Amino acid sequence: QKEVEQNSGPLSVPEGAIASLNCTYSDRGSQSFFWYRQYSGKSPELIMFIYSNGDKEDGRFTAQLNKASQYVSLLIRDSQPSDSATYLCAVKRDSSYKLIFGSGTRLLVRP
Amino acid sequence: DTAVSQTPKYLVTQMGNDKSIKCEQNLGHDTMYWYKQDSKKFLKIMFSYNNKELIINETVPNRFSPKSPDKAHLNLHINSLELGDSAVYFCASSGQLTFNEQFFGPGTRLTVL
Numbered sequence: 242q243k244e245v246e247q248n249s250g251p252l253s254v255p256e257g258a259i260a261s262l263n264c265t266y267s268d269r270g271s272q273s274f275f276w277y278r279q280y281s282g283k284s285p286e287l288i289m290f291i292y293s294n295g296d297k298e299d300g301r302f303t304a305q306l307n308k309a310s311q312y313v314s315l316l317i318r319d320s321q322p323s324d325s326a327t328y329l330c331a332v333k334r335d336s337s338y339k340l341i342f343g344s345g346t347r348l349l350v351r352p
Numbered sequence: 353d354t355a356v357s358q359t360p361k362y363l364v365t366q367m368g369n370d371k372s373i374k375c376e377q378n379l380g381h382d383t384m385y386w387y388k389q390d391s392k393k394f395l396k397i398m399f400s401y402n403n404k405e406l407i408i409n410e411t412v413p414n415r416f417s418p419k420s421p422d423k424a425h426l427n428l429h430i431n432s433l434e435l436g437d438s439a440v441y442f443c444a445s446s447g448q449l450t451f452n453e454q455f456f457g458p459g460t461r462l463t464v465l
Contacts, residue, residue: 273452275453275454279393283458283459284442284456284457284458284459285395285442285456286456287453287454287455290453327393329395333452338383338385338400338402338407338408338446338452339397339400339408340397340452340454341397342394342395342396344392344393344394345393345394345395
């Protein structure tokens, strides 16, 4: 079992729709959860992080965390073609500097 | 005013050569990292230094040797390059442990021929 699992996609959604990206993790000691966006040929860019169960909203992005189910998701509202990228989920323990990344989900937003 | 910078951006070399990649951050962070991203886009931690002290050393061939002359710089030296070393190498830095939001450099695409 991979430590952090993501569906590789591509997830294709029409412009203006809500894109839902999911991530599960195996280490129950994970405390911090991060979503990075990576455009093709570019470096990962941090877009959201979450530590507490529930939802955290930032503009068009909402991160959702359910530690009991070991599940974290990212919702992108009003998806734009410019949101087309690979979204990487990453988790860490509080006592560690180490980020464990999933293999990413490729999102395609159709105009 | 680049936050995390790496040089070179591209590196093409022959098998068996030795090469180095340099990384610098001006964010005032204490911790720096090297990641390898393979052709399937999987991003994996290799090393991390905190205030010039090695704190993460994953299962990496000992042909790879990181060096941190100060907390703003972390270099990666690779000896006897192999075809399988071809990848994109990212440097990153982060501040305090509790939140550990990591910021990535632009990457170095290494191609071993």
